[in-house]
Amino acid sequence: MNIVVCAKQVVDVSEMKVDSSTKKPILQGIPQKISDIDKNAIEEAIKIKEKHDGKITVVTVGPNDAKERIKELLAMGADEGVLIPYSEKYDYHVVSSLLAGAIKKIGEYDIVLCGEASIDLFSGQIGPRLAGLLNIPQITYAQSVNAEGVKVVAERNMGDKMVTTESSYPVLITVTKEINEPRLPSLMQILGAANKPINEWSANSLVQDKLEPVIEIVELKGVPMERKNIVYQDDLDESIEKLVDSLAKEGVLGG
Ligand SMILES: Cc1cc2nc3c(=O)[nH]c(=O)nc-3n(C[C@H](O)[C@H](O)[C@H](O)COP(=O)(O)OP(=O)(O)OC[C@H]3O[C@@H](n4cnc5c(N)ncnc54)[C@H](O)[C@@H]3O)c2cc1C
Known part of the structure; x- marks a missing residue:
């Protein structure tokens, strides 16, 4: 079973303060981390690998320091990392196009796992857009995943009801944070992660045309409590x- 997990580096929003006069979030100097639900996605990938064997590749679009965050996921149990360094302005269209390019380059994959949404911008757009670009089925908001030989069965959390859905492979699944409890890597695993490969693939090598954001964030304001x-x-x-x-x-x- 070849599994690709898309993981985003985000600011640790619990450390974020809001400027009381401008209402703008103060983002300088805030520690970075892997978006929480992406750790659930990795945990689920590890569980599937434990059952079926295979390989887990983590893909991240982000700044160069995201490499350090990828190492945390390698320590948890992923086999290989891919960083697509990107410092230009980007939006959902740009990120999903880069992730699709990387996953096509990886080639052989059965399951693509994403978080249901990132903990900072929480748009929940990347998973569904990515499934569209890869032209594969998608199962969103999965609260349990049972990967069987020829199909995967997932329970989707719809708030007031659960919907059981199945799909053939390859499939993209977005997971909720209730799906599992991400493991903490041991010291040996943290040290061992240093020997696992992290490849850097440039945006130009993945998409032919220059990617331009089509959506502009006009303003970002903290919500006063x-x-x-x-x-x-x-x-x-x-x-x-x-x-x-x-x-x-x-x-x-x-x-
Ligand atoms: C420097 C910078 C400039 C930006 N400029 C703009 C702009 O002009 N217009 C605009 O609309 N937005 C802009 N953004 C925000 C950008 O659109 C979002 O960060 C991105 O599209 C992901 O959206 P989201 O966080 O809502 O992801 P969601 O769709 O909520 O995330 C769902 C899942 O998708 C995967 N995922 C999301 N992002 C990544 C990633 N980077 N790498 C790997 N997997 C990922 C994860 O599995 C995640 O759990 C900018 C961000 C940065 C850092």
Whole structure:
């Protein structure tokens, strides 16, 4: 089973602050990490490999320092990394075209795994766009994946219902964070990752035409979180009743 996992380097959004006057996120000096759900994708790939044997290749479009993040995924259990260094302006069209070019170059693959969305921009566009460019079926929002010999069966989390879907290979699957608990690599695995290959493939070698973004991010603003400072001081039962009532009115609790 040859598995390709698309993994994105993102800023650690839990460390991000918002400039209170401009409302813009302060991105300088924030640590980078692999988008959380992409670690679930790697974990799922490792589980499939443990069952069927095969090879896991991680592909990342991003700056040169993303190589360090790829090493973390090699330590978890991926076999090989591919970095497509890209520092120009890019959008979903550019990223999915580069990933498609890299996966076509890899050639033999049965499953492409992506996160359902990245933890920073969370558009959820890359997986479906990539499946379109590769002209293969896709299963999105997979909460469980059972790779069998000739087909894969996945349960899709649709919020209020689960939909069981199956596909032949090759297939692209986007996974949710509930699918598994990503493993922590041991010290030996971290040291061993240094010997695993990370190839650098230039954008020019993967796509013939110059890629131009077709979507422009016009503005990026943090959402201010303001406390309402409501204090319930009645007796406990009454306070709980009022709290539940106001949470329901705010839509926090389902009716
Ligand atoms: C320097 C820079 C300039 C940008 N300029 C623009 C711009 O002009 N217009 C615009 O619209 N956007 C711009 N972006 C944002 C860019 O469009 C998104 O980062 C990218 O398209 C991925 O979208 P997403 O994070 O919403 O991914 P999602 O679709 O939410 O991600 C889903 C999954 O796709 C895979 N994936 C996503 N990104 C990558 C990646 N880079 N490498 C490997 N796998 C990946 C992962 O498996 C991920 O879990 C820019 C980003 C950067 C860093």
